[in-house]
Amino acid sequence: MEAEQHDAYYWKVIHHLIVNRGYRLLQQQENEAWLEDEESKPRRILRIVRADVDWANWLKRDIVASVSRFELLRRQLRLNELIGENLYISVYPPVDSWEELQKPFVANKQKKTTVYTSLVTREAAAGGEVAVRELVLPAATAMNSVEEIELTVKQLRQEVVERAQSREREERQLFLFGKPRMIYVLLALIAVMYWLVEQNGGSTSVLTLIEFGAKYNPLIIQGEWWRLVSAMFLHIGFLHLFMNSLALFYLGGAVERMYGTGRFLVIYFIAGVFGSAASFAFNEQVAAGASGAIFGCFGALLYFGTIHKKLFFRTMGKSVLFVLGLNLIFGLTVPMIDNGAHVGGLIGGFFASAIVHLPKHAKSARQLGAFVLTVISIGGLLWYGMINEQKAPSALLSLQIGQEYLQQEELEKAYPFLQQAVENGADMPEAPFLLAYAEAMFGNYEEAKQLLLEVIQQRADFHQAHYNLALIYLELGETEEARASVERAIQLEPNEPMYEDLYEQITDPPT
Template structure:
């Protein structure tokens, strides 16, 4: 009967830890249970063992082995420190000396894992707050009571798992799939009507372009979310949207997810407008808003967040932000703006089954002020209105389409605003030559070859300009220089005609 009483106490002890102390059950069988106290720092794990111990040699060996087991748990959960406790429930303590196991055991000198051990025998079980089974019960009654305890514990474990699982699977990622289809369709449209890497095509179909936004085309702050620059950009953003967007939509539901997505996307676009002068497109701001929504979930369910996805989310987020700061071509303003926007939007919509509160109105006001403040800064930040290199790129694309009159103002602004590269004066000289402004073209080409003496195309064009100005000696000298640098057939033909 004594062993059955201790069996009852074993299950009563676990029942008390689960229902009274709120411990989480990690492993459970009829002889051993692993419980976690999530409310303390460092994290505490309790290993409850039901065994009748004869000699202390077995006990010492088991304690030593348990230290390694506790340390493996610490590493799996990526914890800095862990406190482990062995609780042995036995009818009697070992017959020989065993008291030295009461001292703490450490995994290493750094003491990241500390393990304590204790024995609860027949006498000690009567001294604890957990009442043992009365001695008047029969074997059948004790077995039934043990069975009832097991059932209650198992039911509590299932309910907790179901409750936590429901937080991750509230909705279905319907909107995520529709968004993926929409960005793929717009990429196809761009490719069929120019190319997705063409600045002119991107501007035509709604990319973020600061001068036109300042002229009243505010809708570009939304349409830019559906455009992508090149297949790699589309692929990477689609992959991120599939995983991050799908996770957020499952957790928040479709309607809440769409609000988070578009508020974050708008915040990212406005931040890009405020801090980045380049033509921009992509769903990156909205995708970083999904990171913000996951961080919001972490503030509400901190323990669950860090036990499941938390550390992976933070690592991926930090890597992306570092990558954005390391490479200037990445629009980190849109990324950070979208991250903050998604975090604020999550406070507005809240998680499903959450009662409406005044805090939602407060965060709605904060979000509106945040977006409007970014837009206002973008309006007064004149350095971000235009970029000489962007003007040059647009002008070059117009030249490739033989739209000289449209290209000319962009090329002129690029030179006037200080695009300090020889291509700027070279392209403007080409446009001036098309307008038969040969003196202006000559001056610009002389500046070009002064900046880059090995620019053979500039020497060739300069030779043609000298021919138009009837300065043949200068023309021969220029074409000779071009041939010396790069003897193309066209250069050789011109040189032969001039001779």
Template sequence: MTVWQHDLYYWQLVHHYVIEKDFRLLYQKNKEVWLEDENSKPKRIIRIKRADFDWGNQLKKDLLETVKRADLLRRQLKQKKIESDTIYVMMYPPVDSWEELMRPFYLGKKQQTMMKMTLIPSELTEREHVINGILAKDQIPSFPIYEDVDMAEVIIGRLKREVRQHTKKKEEEERSYFLYGKPIATYVLLALIAVMFYIVEQNGGSTHVLTLIEFGAKYNPAIIDGEWWRFFSSMFLHIGFIHLFMNSLALLFLGGAVERMYGTSRFVLIYFVAGLIGSIASFAFNAQVAAGASGAIFGCFGALLYFGISHPKLFFRTMGTNVLVILAINLVFGFMMPMIDNGAHIGGLVGGFLAAAVVQLPKQKARMRQLLFLVGTVILAVSLYGLGFVNEDKQLSSLLSLQMAQEYMQEGRLYEAYPLIYEVLEEEESAEAYFLLGYADYALEDFQEAKDSFMRAVELQPSFHQAHYNLALSHYRLGDREEAIAAVEQAIALEPNEESYQTFLTEMKSISN
């Protein structure tokens, strides 16, 4: 066979693997291509090269360089192991010994990368023997042989063009999954969140519990009383600038990616369904006042996971590993930090996955699957909502009640603080509750009740230096100077650097003298 017939055979092989076998073209230059079989396990890489080597050591050198490149490719593709084939289309084999190169080459301590060489000879009978033997699994047909060089050049041109068009079409199809829509809703949501943060900051502060409740944070007693709209309003509130910044950054990247993949209308549904289920899960499992877009943002993770299930090869080749690692870090961090509402995170994650399955990707059509996931989403939301009414572990916590009582007192709303303090004391003997009760009584000039409360606080927590000091103040108001001195000295023993304690002691001693 002539040189140009070998060139034609080379392109016939490439065309067969790309068009007929649907291998992905990784690299093509001159008369060498690298192809990937995405469906094989472990991953299979094929290198087809049109070359002639006079000597075996030249062939060996090329093979050694090839296996190194294959190992680099394995790492780029994030594969634990790959199998590689190098297929040489040659006019003639090297003139010296080369048969030992037919054994597989391995690279890596655990032999993660394996390279086998196949040499396709010019003799037709030998070629058929190789095709039906070593490469039998690739089902390579007997390509037509052309004797006219002009015709062969025409065929080569057509094969090149079809390979190029097929590759370009696949690349455009893959890109289309990530460029279906524009992140319009993402920017609108970011703007609304920023505006709400500004409004809350101007009206009491985003770290002020009462202000957050007033503006629609998730507050279980209010939800139980029928304020279900808090499931949605809480998604636009954030507690402090760091919380706002981190969630906005996550929404910008995750929300933008999901909206580009699913389109604006589908993204909005995914976002709010995920946020709703995240809020309901927080209602079911978390007693604290909660706010933030975290549940909806984790819903974006869920939507990406649904894409990964629908298109696993494309998912893991592009974003998959990064998405899973970031998601795992966030979940682990959530379990480690008690103040993080992991119920909302996990609820949003599941809700986002279910919502994505309901709306489907733009080019998907699976009506029965949509219906099943819709039913599942409704069942999950209703079940979590019902659990929120019966789960005693999520009822208003002592810590939250005392925090709210303290904020009421700071605003001078003492009579609104009393019920919260008494609720805590009905559940448990708390030094902090008695301290706040004494503080409220002292402010209302009921010094005897204040003294009793502060005394109970120091009995429960002897190291509570603020209670000792306020007990001293109560004794003083009741005319018990000796008791006041003893109490403030105890406060100083616990906190010697507090100037107000020292000043009060000096005043008491001067009065006694």
């Protein structure tokens, strides 16, 4: 009956490690169980085998085969380093020498997986608690009948399975608290706003975006603080809309499942406002998009990781960190991306998650602290945006707005923006070129001439500037200068009929 007694001891060891020591059951077969100690650093995986080992050769073959399995498990769990433990529960030790097998086996040259081997005999277990490396295993319990052994094994096995299933349910519930309902409402609102903007000027029109509520610093300073929210529902072009909607669908859906609809809404809007405030503080461009709120979802996932660190890294942690890092690097390297809104949204989402906390978790004082910190941070960003003199109006933005006003034939509105573009971006020949056009329309030909000469000095191959300069010279009665300018325009762009017509008008004027 020794073998049956040791069968019961095998289950007693598994029961002790899972129920009393908090090990996680990875897999279990008839006579083999794999357990994980999530508290250990580096991570430890324990393989418990119930086998009566007769010969050292069999033991060696099994150890060598297990090393590959431990290495595969390390990769699946995405661990940098793994300690594997083979624990054999055998009635007797091998009849031949096996002590050399107790030395560690290494899976690869980098020594990322190291496997140790121990063997617990019936005699050792009967003598009291068994020390195996860093583990202390319980002593075996003497039983008087096969029926008692079978009943004990059944009870131990049932408790092990129930504990493992209960833990799995609890962990799954952390990811499935709510259902993703509000995410569809938000996506619908974003789509409707995109359609409205497209129908009223286009989503790439700066003036249209400003009209519909994009983040535009001068108007925010004048009191239109609602733009910090409205900008979250606008997008610039279809690609921007598509990429943000896709990211929001997956990230926002995951956060709404984990936090529930109410908490998700708080996280979404605080992160969005935080991102808009950061953009207001550091970025002078017109900005729109749900990027801040999307990065807030990253912040919510990171907050989950601080509460359930081991579960986070065992499931989605490394993927989340990789994608987040990739997005932040991309934002830093691409000039037109509003990285301030991204980082602000990330921080805001983390703070907002700390305010609402995870469902079914005890309330804590740090929730109040997170709320105070969030209010102070948003207020600080808005205050800094008001006083940040380095955040001067962008020459490019002023030029865009002025050009759009010109296209709408609103010279009075275009003029100050074109002046601003010239003052803030003298290295942009398009700015003085368009300002010269506006000056000419107002009859200020001398000012227009000087501006066009400046344009040609900056970029000598700007054929439109030579043509416009020829027109200005004609208005000023300087025919020879007009002829020279239009000839230069024809040299640069010989296939332009307007240039030829003007040349003929100058050289062969009507009688």
